[in-house]
Amino acid sequence: MTSKTQPRRSYHHGNLPEVLLKDGAQVLAERGADGFSLREVARRAGVAVAAPSNHFGNSQGLLTAIAAEGFGILAVLNEKAVAGSDDAREQVLGICRAYLNFFQTHPGHSTVMFRLDLLDRSNPGLVENALNARQILYDSIARGARENTSPDVINDATNTIWATMHGFQGLKDANNIDPERLVPFIVDAVFRVLES
Amino acid sequence: MTSKTQPRRSYHHGNLPEVLLKDGAQVLAERGADGFSLREVARRAGVAVAAPSNHFGNSQGLLTAIAAEGFGILAVLNEKAVAGSDDAREQVLGICRAYLNFFQTHPGHSTVMFRLDLLDRSNPGLVENALNARQILYDSIARGARENTSPDVINDATNTIWATMHGFQGLKDANNIDPERLVPFIVDAVFRVLES
């Protein structure tokens, strides 16, 4: 019961990297980062245990690639959120909601994107995509700040929201925490500083 | 090369639970939650592989006990921080600094305390200690809010700071994030809402 619907495949898979990314994210979504298994991914792809190593090196390599893909998707969603309004405050709200939406629609990716201990943080694609996604948030925040606001403060605001979003992802199963409710609160609080 | 300094020990260990908690936290600090191994903990305690199961059931049980112990320690530190000042704002700042301090002095505990996926969230000791630590933060925030502030807002403020602290722990190795610098920012932002 492989994930391929084609009747047969030749010795060479053809697009194994893509399939591994897809099945990997699926395993992450089903079993979490802790229950992740490279062998299970290979099994679903209908391929030998050692096959993934040709494309991603080791388990960390695949997880890193999934995380990088996740940040790429998130960046696109953030762009779309920004395009939805001209008001900086609304843009930041939109980005935060895009985060929450992404967490739900891409649970597998979300599971590893902020797990620095599992990733190869020197991976260029990961770094680029993560910085890219963050930059969109930074720009909207900068647009909402007073003109003489120092870059340091804008950075603080960006990092605060960034860290909070990460906190929401990690605590998404916690009892008392409702991110949908907290997003307006935190954005309001940050903007009070930015506009002061 | 067990962790015991005593020359010999009888068949029964005597205080194995305590030693397992200590060695477990040490393994977590050295290898992270991902590299954690129950066998390694047993090895350091100088005891058979199956011994821990008598006291903590399975691996999750030991991790849960370590997390519960961590929240207990954190609660004490929070109490101490609150006692250091009469000003609510200073108290909350003190609690946040206590968090950061705790993350550094107890890296093993910190590693699992917010990893809900690894813990038995129905464990009474864990729930009690975690709620206890959170309550101290809640009380200081409530003290700093205007009298007619709704409990919902106080809850939002508490959860925001709680989630942010968790975010700091998860991102403590990230490049651009300096919790020491961000704590005053986030506390300032939250208090602007509380005092409005």
Added chain:
DNA sequence: AAGCAAATATGAACACTGATCAGAATAATG
């Protein structure tokens, strides 16, 4: 078109891991 090098996939091996079980050693209880 032919041959050859590079890329990709296989299967087996190795050293780990967590969990479980019967049984042995000790401690606690009546």
Added chain:
DNA sequence: CATTATTCTGATCAGTGTTCATATTTGCTT
């Protein structure tokens, strides 16, 4: 002192990531 409960041992089982020699296929070069 005898019996029961607790605690520890040693072995076993299924599962894991990584590595290696080997097999197959692709694609470039001549």
